[in-house]
Amino acid sequence: MTRSTPGHQPSPGAALGVHRVLEPAGVLPQAAWRLDPDSAIGPDEVRIQVERLNLDAASYRQLRESSGGTAEAMRAAVLAIVAERGKMQNPVTGSGGMLTGVVEEAGPQSPLGLAAGDRIATLVSLSLTPLAITDGLAGWDGASEQVPCAGHAILFGRSIATVLPDDLPGPLALAVLDVCGAPALTHRVVSTMTSPVVAILGAAGKSGSLSAAAARRAGARSVIGVVPTPREEAVLRRSGLADQVVLADARDPLALSGAVAGAGGPADVTVVCVDVPDCEGGAVLATAQGGTVIFFSMATSFTAAALGAEGVAADVTMLIGNGYVPGHAQMALGLIRAEPAVRAIFAGRTGTTQSVVAI
Amino acid sequence: MTRSTPGHQPSPGAALGVHRVLEPAGVLPQAAWRLDPDSAIGPDEVRIQVERLNLDAASYRQLRESSGGTAEAMRAAVLAIVAERGKMQNPVTGSGGMLTGVVEEAGPQSPLGLAAGDRIATLVSLSLTPLAITDGLAGWDGASEQVPCAGHAILFGRSIATVLPDDLPGPLALAVLDVCGAPALTHRVVSTMTSPVVAILGAAGKSGSLSAAAARRAGARSVIGVVPTPREEAVLRRSGLADQVVLADARDPLALSGAVAGAGGPADVTVVCVDVPDCEGGAVLATAQGGTVIFFSMATSFTAAALGAEGVAADVTMLIGNGYVPGHAQMALGLIRAEPAVRAIFAGRTGTTQSVVAI
Numbered sequence: 001m002t003r004s005t006p007g008h009q010p011s012p013g014a015a016l017g018v019h020r021v022l023e024p025a026g027v028l029p030q031a032a033w034r035l036d037p038d039s040a041i042g043p044d045e046v047r048i049q050v051e052r053l054n055l056d057a058a059s060y061r062q063l064r065e066s067s068g069g070t071a072e073a074m075r076a077a078v079l080a081i082v083a084e085r086g087k088m089q090n091p092v093t094g095s096g097g098m099l100t101g102v103v104e105e106a107g108p109q110s111p112l113g114l115a116a117g118d119r120i121a122t123l124v125s126l127s128l129t130p131l132a133i134t135d136g137l138a139g140w141d142g143a144s145e146q147v148p149c150a151g152h153a154i155l156f157g158r159s160i161a162t163v164l165p166d167d168l169p170g171p172l173a174l175a176v177l178d179v180c181g182a183p184a185l186t187h188r189v190v191s192t193m194t195s196p197v198v199a200i201l202g203a204a205g206k207s208g209s210l211s212a213a214a215a216r217r218a219g220a221r222s223v224i225g226v227v228p229t230p231r232e233e234a235v236l237r238r239s240g241l242a243d244q245v246v247l248a249d250a251r252d253p254l255a256l257s258g259a260v261a262g263a264g265g266p267a268d269v270t271v272v273c274v275d276v277p278d279c280e281g282g283a284v285l286a287t288a289q290g291g292t293v294i295f296f297s298m299a300t301s302f303t304a305a306a307l308g309a310e311g312v313a314a315d316v317t318m319l320i321g322n323g324y325v326p327g328h329a330q331m332a333l334g335l336i337r338a339e340p341a342v343r344a345i346f347a348g349r350t351g352t353t354q355s356v357v358a359i
Numbered sequence: 360m361t362r363s364t365p366g367h368q369p370s371p372g373a374a375l376g377v378h379r380v381l382e383p384a385g386v387l388p389q390a391a392w393r394l395d396p397d398s399a400i401g402p403d404e405v406r407i408q409v410e411r412l413n414l415d416a417a418s419y420r421q422l423r424e425s426s427g428g429t430a431e432a433m434r435a436a437v438l439a440i441v442a443e444r445g446k447m448q449n450p451v452t453g454s455g456g457m458l459t460g461v462v463e464e465a466g467p468q469s470p471l472g473l474a475a476g477d478r479i480a481t482l483v484s485l486s487l488t489p490l491a492i493t494d495g496l497a498g499w500d501g502a503s504e505q506v507p508c509a510g511h512a513i514l515f516g517r518s519i520a521t522v523l524p525d526d527l528p529g530p531l532a533l534a535v536l537d538v539c540g541a542p543a544l545t546h547r548v549v550s551t552m553t554s555p556v557v558a559i560l561g562a563a564g565k566s567g568s569l570s571a572a573a574a575r576r577a578g579a580r581s582v583i584g585v586v587p588t589p590r591e592e593a594v595l596r597r598s599g600l601a602d603q604v605v606l607a608d609a610r611d612p613l614a615l616s617g618a619v620a621g622a623g624g625p626a627d628v629t630v631v632c633v634d635v636p637d638c639e640g641g642a643v644l645a646t647a648q649g650g651t652v653i654f655f656s657m658a659t660s661f662t663a664a665a666l667g668a669e670g671v672a673a674d675v676t677m678l679i680g681n682g683y684v685p686g687h688a689q690m691a692l693g694l695i696r697a698e699p700a701v702r703a704i705f706a707g708r709t710g711t712t713q714s715v716v717a718i
Binding site: 013029095096123159160252285295301303311313314315317319323 | 372375377385386387388389390452453454455482483484486487517518519540610611612613614637639640644654657659660661662663664665666667668669670671672673674675676677678679680681682683684685
């Protein structure tokens with residue numbers, strides 16, 4: 001079932017999956033409108049028998065709000081996108097998610113070190129992963145971003161995947177790995193500073209709680225956790241993951257910056273882990289001159305951040321939250337094993353329906 | 360004409376212009392749909408008699424392409440936006456530009472140090488500057504992003520403006536100041552590294568040529584200038600601003616990364632100074648592991664950058680190009696005075712019509 005003779009050297013473009021791009025020609029799979037999810041693999045590709053998709057938080061929210069949220073409507077929406085695009089990339093948010101499954105076949109030149117039968121999670125986005133669904137998503141009730149799913153997916157030479165750990169339930173590992181870039185990059189940034197104050201917007205969420213734990217490990221003097229609802233406030237206080245817990249709407253810049261200032265801010269590092277738009281101005285205002293904002297929310301607007309900071313003469317470094325940092329998966333799994341408070345937050349976050357949901 | 364009694368202390372929100380936001384309530388002016396451009400100023404505000412707008416490159420291109428580009432259509436498009444929104448923020452691109460004019464009245468509590476009669480440029484975006492136009496833009500032929508304009512604009516307490524230099528023509532100073540964040544941030548990033556290779560996408564443009572000069576001053580080992588057309592290739596070669604000049608379409612990731620690699624790359628720092636979408640993947644691939652991409656293009660997609668880097672396992676730091684860096688205006692004006700090659704590029708870039716135009 002491999003596409004070309006073993007021994008044939010794949011081109012750099014092939015390692016990136018460019019040969020799977022159907023339209024427009026020449027772009028990378030992430031930027032493509034449509035991919036070819038053919039189950040026959042190239043010599044450096046890997047085919048996965050899919051077990052579960054984990055939709056990106058911004059994408060899941062958009063699908064729920066636009067479809068009405070019934071099981072039938074949610075299934076139809078996801079199936080239509082995958083049939084049309086050959087990948088699960090929400091055309092409105094541009095985001096995807098990731099998946100777990102079992103390796104069915106690994107091409108002889110795949111550098112990923114995977115073998116048939118390995119149970120893995122992909123650490124590249126669904127927005128660039130060729131995917132075909134065969135079960136009509138019959139096992140999904142639409143109430144959670146975790147989607148039981150049968151079908152196949154393709155990994156390229158230059159993809160990333162990790163074998164799922166034996167000691168953690170599959171859905172938990174999937175949820176952790178989905179956001180593992182956030183704690184890794186937070187740790188890296190906080191480590192470069194001397195005892196910074198770190199504010200986490202959406203600290204009672206998945207990426208937020210992991211990032212709070214990572215910030216503390218990396219030497220934060222104080223972690224200020226910002227949450228949108230009294231319920232999340234209670235959850236975060238109970239967890240002990242933040243030194244200060246403040247209740248504020250991250251979309252209200254004056255309220256947010258005032259709340260962070262009142263809790264020991266402005267922050268030297270502000271980490272944006274909420275999945276709603278319009279948090280750029282508040283994040284910038286909550287951050288000290290010379291500080292850094294890390295945007296992990298897929299609902300972030302590039303222009304709103306760039307012009308918003310300029311507009312208030314804010315000398316802040318603004319980072320696009322890259323989902324890849326070397327060692328990110330192991331760091332995040334290590335945090336979930338070592339921090340019962342983070343694990344409790346993950347356990348409590350299935351099918352939540354607040355109006356502002358942290359990632 | 361001031362709005363409240365001198366001596367009344369403006370609130371932090373007032374310094375940010377929140378009182379000028381008509382809808383939606385509570386957001387910062389940049390995020391607002393509509394501002395109040397009332398000519399009566401508050402105690403910490405400044406009213407400017409406008410002389411000239413400089414539209415952001417991405418906005419200008421979008422207006423030209425969507426309106427057909429005739430003088431009448433261009434004027435109507437800009438007038439409609441300003442009448443509707445009370446500011447010149449292109450609703451499609453989200454971007455604005457900046458303006459020059461003469462200070463008409465400065466509130467007694469304005470911290471900007473301006474006096475009536477000062478000829479200034481605003482260094483905050485038009486996307487958050489209250490603006491009213493009174494001459495129907497009769498002096499604009501639509502063929503350049505510089506728009507002769509009569510009317511008034513408002514600066515807030517926490518705005519930035521600079522008095523225009525006597526020794527440079529007004530339109531040149533305006534064009535330089537419009538992009539002055541790019542060379543300043545490029546200089547800062549390059550300075551933190553030891554003799555890095557720096558690639559500038561759109562190096563024959565305004566922000567690109569300034570950034571190339573800034574990179575060299577900051578200690579770049581080699582500056583690779585990437586241009587989209589043979590005409591720009593000739594311009595850049597003649598300028599001597601780049602050590603290597605390569606012709607490549609920044610929207611074609613494999614072509615771009617191949618071209619940069621062939622010129623001594625991958626780059627330790629890649630600076631994106633083009634005004635077309637879909638350059639994220641190429642910029643990431645052209646950058647070495649551990650390197651940095653600075654996105655100045657207002658056509659940058661946050662999700663395409665974040666997911667694109669993750670999708671190719673690229674450990675690159677991605678910066679949102681903040682238009683504000685302390686000292687940015689003086690640095691850019693210093694470069695244009697000291698570097699005849701940069702000045703020549705600015706002189707040659709009025710009313711250009713290439714398919715890929717550098718900022």
